[in-house]
Amino acid sequence: MLDDSTENLSIDLPKMDSYWMPFTGNRYFKENPRVIHRAKGMYCWSHDGRKMLDMVAGLWCCNAGHCDPRIVKAIQDQAADLDYAMAFQLGHPKAFELASKLTDLAPDGIDHAFFVNSGSEAVDTAMKMTLAYHRIRGQGERTRFIGRERGYHGVGFGGISVGGMSPNRKMFGAMLPGVDHLPHTHNLEHNAFSRGLPSWGEHLADELENIIALHDPSNIAGVIVEPIAGSAGVLLPPQGYLKKIREICTKHGIMLIFDEVICAFGRTGDAFAAKRFDVTPDIMTTAKGLTSGTVPMGAVLTKGDIYDTFMTGPDGAIEFFHGYTYSGHPLAAAAACATLDVYAEDDLFNRALSLEDRFADALHSLKDEPYVIDVRNYGLIGAVELTPIEGQPTARAMSIFRECYDKGLIIRTTGDTVAFSPPLIVKESQIEQTVEIIRAILRSI
Numbered sequence: 098m099l100d101d102s103t104e105n106l107s108i109d110l111p112k113m114d115s116y117w118m119p120f121t122g123n124r125y126f127k128e129n130p131r132v133i134h135r136a137k138g139m140y141c142w143s144h145d146g147r148k149m150l151d152m153v154a155g156l157w158c159c160n161a162g163h164c165d166p167r168i169v170k171a172i173q174d175q176a177a178d179l180d181y182a183m184a185f186q187l188g189h190p191k192a193f194e195l196a197s198k199l200t201d202l203a204p205d206g207i208d209h210a211f212f213v214n215s216g217s218e219a220v221d222t223a224m225k226m227t228l229a230y231h232r233i234r235g236q237g238e239r240t241r242f243i244g245r246e247r248g249y250h251g252v253g254f255g256g257i258s259v260g261g262m263s264p265n266r267k268m269f270g271a272m273l274p275g276v277d278h279l280p281h282t283h284n285l286e287h288n289a290f291s292r293g294l295p296s297w298g299e300h301l302a303d304e305l306e307n308i309i310a311l312h313d314p315s316n317i318a319g320v321i322v323e324p325i326a327g328s329a330g331v332l333l334p335p336q337g338y339l340k341k342i343r344e345i346c347t348k349h350g351i352m353l354i355f356d357e358v359i360c361a362f363g364r365t366g367d368a369f370a371a372k373r374f375d376v377t378p379d380i381m382t383t384a385k386g387l388t389s390g391t392v393p394m395g396a397v398l399t400k401g402d403i404y405d406t407f408m409t410g411p412d413g414a415i416e417f418f419h420g421y422t423y424s425g426h427p428l429a430a431a432a433a434c435a436t437l438d439v440y441a442e443d444d445l446f447n448r449a450l451s452l453e454d455r456f457a458d459a460l461h462s463l464k465d466e467p468y469v470i471d472v473r474n475y476g477l478i479g480a481v482e483l484t485p486i487e488g489q490p491t492a493r494a495m496s497i498f499r500e501c502y503d504k505g506l507i508i509r510t511t512g513d514t515v516a517f518s519p520p521l522i523v524k525e526s527q528i529e530q531t532v533e534i535i536r537a538i539l540r541s542i
């Protein structure tokens with residue numbers, strides 16, 4: 098097994114033609130390959146043998162760091178014991194164990210878990226649950242959803258419909274009907290360089306009342322938001338905003354879905370953003386950190402009332418015509434159980450919370466560097482927004498991504514924002530090192 102001190106490891110590049118890579122400039126990549134073949138803790142190793150500091154936790158998912166031996170062993174043991182058991186009408190122990198562990202961690206009242214394979218599937222599942230829930234209760238006319246501009250809810254048709262990132266929607270036709278969007282909460286004029294949650298903007302939640310009035314509450318099934326929008330560039334909810342959204346949904350009998358695919362499992366310094374913000378939705382979607390990125394898995398967590406509403410009809414009848422061959426897959430469930438144990442044993446959620454100030458200090462020290470127009474932080478999620486190069490949006494951040502990579506640092510960019518979401522095991526010195534690399538690049542470009 099590698100340790101942090103391992104330096105030079107290189108591999109021959111694979112043949113690359115056949116792989117159509119997701120969300121990637123395929124032609125550029127294949128001419129300028131960046132292939133990762135090993136990982137351990139905070140580090141990954143590239144094909145040309147370089148050791149890279151991973152300040153994005155894979156893709157906001159490896160919250161326990163890479164290849165934690167306890168998680169690796171749980172997956173290996175599970176693969177040897179039970180590879181797969183039919184997911185419909187049969188069960189296996191780890192899925193039940195995981196549902197209990199997860200709901201123990203969830204906010205009070207959220208006490209059931211439905212397993213899926215990804216964040217996108219979690220979102221579509223939550224939307225279908227919401228529609229069916231209203232219908233079972235005799236309110237089948239509640240079919241509309243309200244998402245938010247600049248929201249990211251994965252790439253299923255449900256997710257792109259409620260999502261608000263235009264490139265992800267542009268090519269794909271009419272999507273789901275009956276979807277409206279709240280305004281996003283990002284405002285540089287009022288909130289640039291806020292530490293933590295910005296103080297301006299609670300009133301942006303009032304727009305929900307206007308949208309509801311336009312469509313009439315009786316037609317609205319659910320509202321879905323990320324507590325902190327991650328993929329669109331770490332957009333923070335203004336203080337009081339989420340509470341207000343909760344109050345408005347409750348008042349009108351509308352389901353509130355928090356998409357916690359990024360926020361859950363310590364990213365905000367608690368098990369769920371819902372807990373840190375003290376706002377409990379009706380449904381939460383999760384994935385990524387659930388298995389610390391080791392095996393694909395997501396979970397939709399719901400209030401007991403939702404589960405109970407479905408548990409009617411003839412004995413033995415299927416209550417929810419939905420599920421995946423790999424819902425609660427044994428390897429994923431074993432990985433998730435072990436991951437939750439690692440989070441608890443190593444107290445990683447509190448570790449993230451205790452690093453929040455240090456992380457904020459480091460990021461905000463970039464305030465006066467060239468091109469920096471905003472710095473945002475919360476828990477162990479952070480972003481530095483840059484002025485775009487005129488006529489070339491995204492180019493500045495992308496050039497920083499490439500320079501970082503060449504200097505042994507993995508970051509994430511979206512638009513002209515550079516985002517950070519390190520594994521919760523990150524050391525203060527690694528945060529400092531990251532910021533100094535970014536500072537040097539900003540001064541040199």
Ligand SMILES: Cc1ncc(COP(=O)(O)O)c(C=O)c1O
Nearest residue numbers: 215216217249250251356358359
């Ligand atoms: C908030 C949110 N929802 C859903 C998704 C989709 O997850 P996946 O890529 O696992 O389908 C993501 C992925 O980044 C996400 O950030």
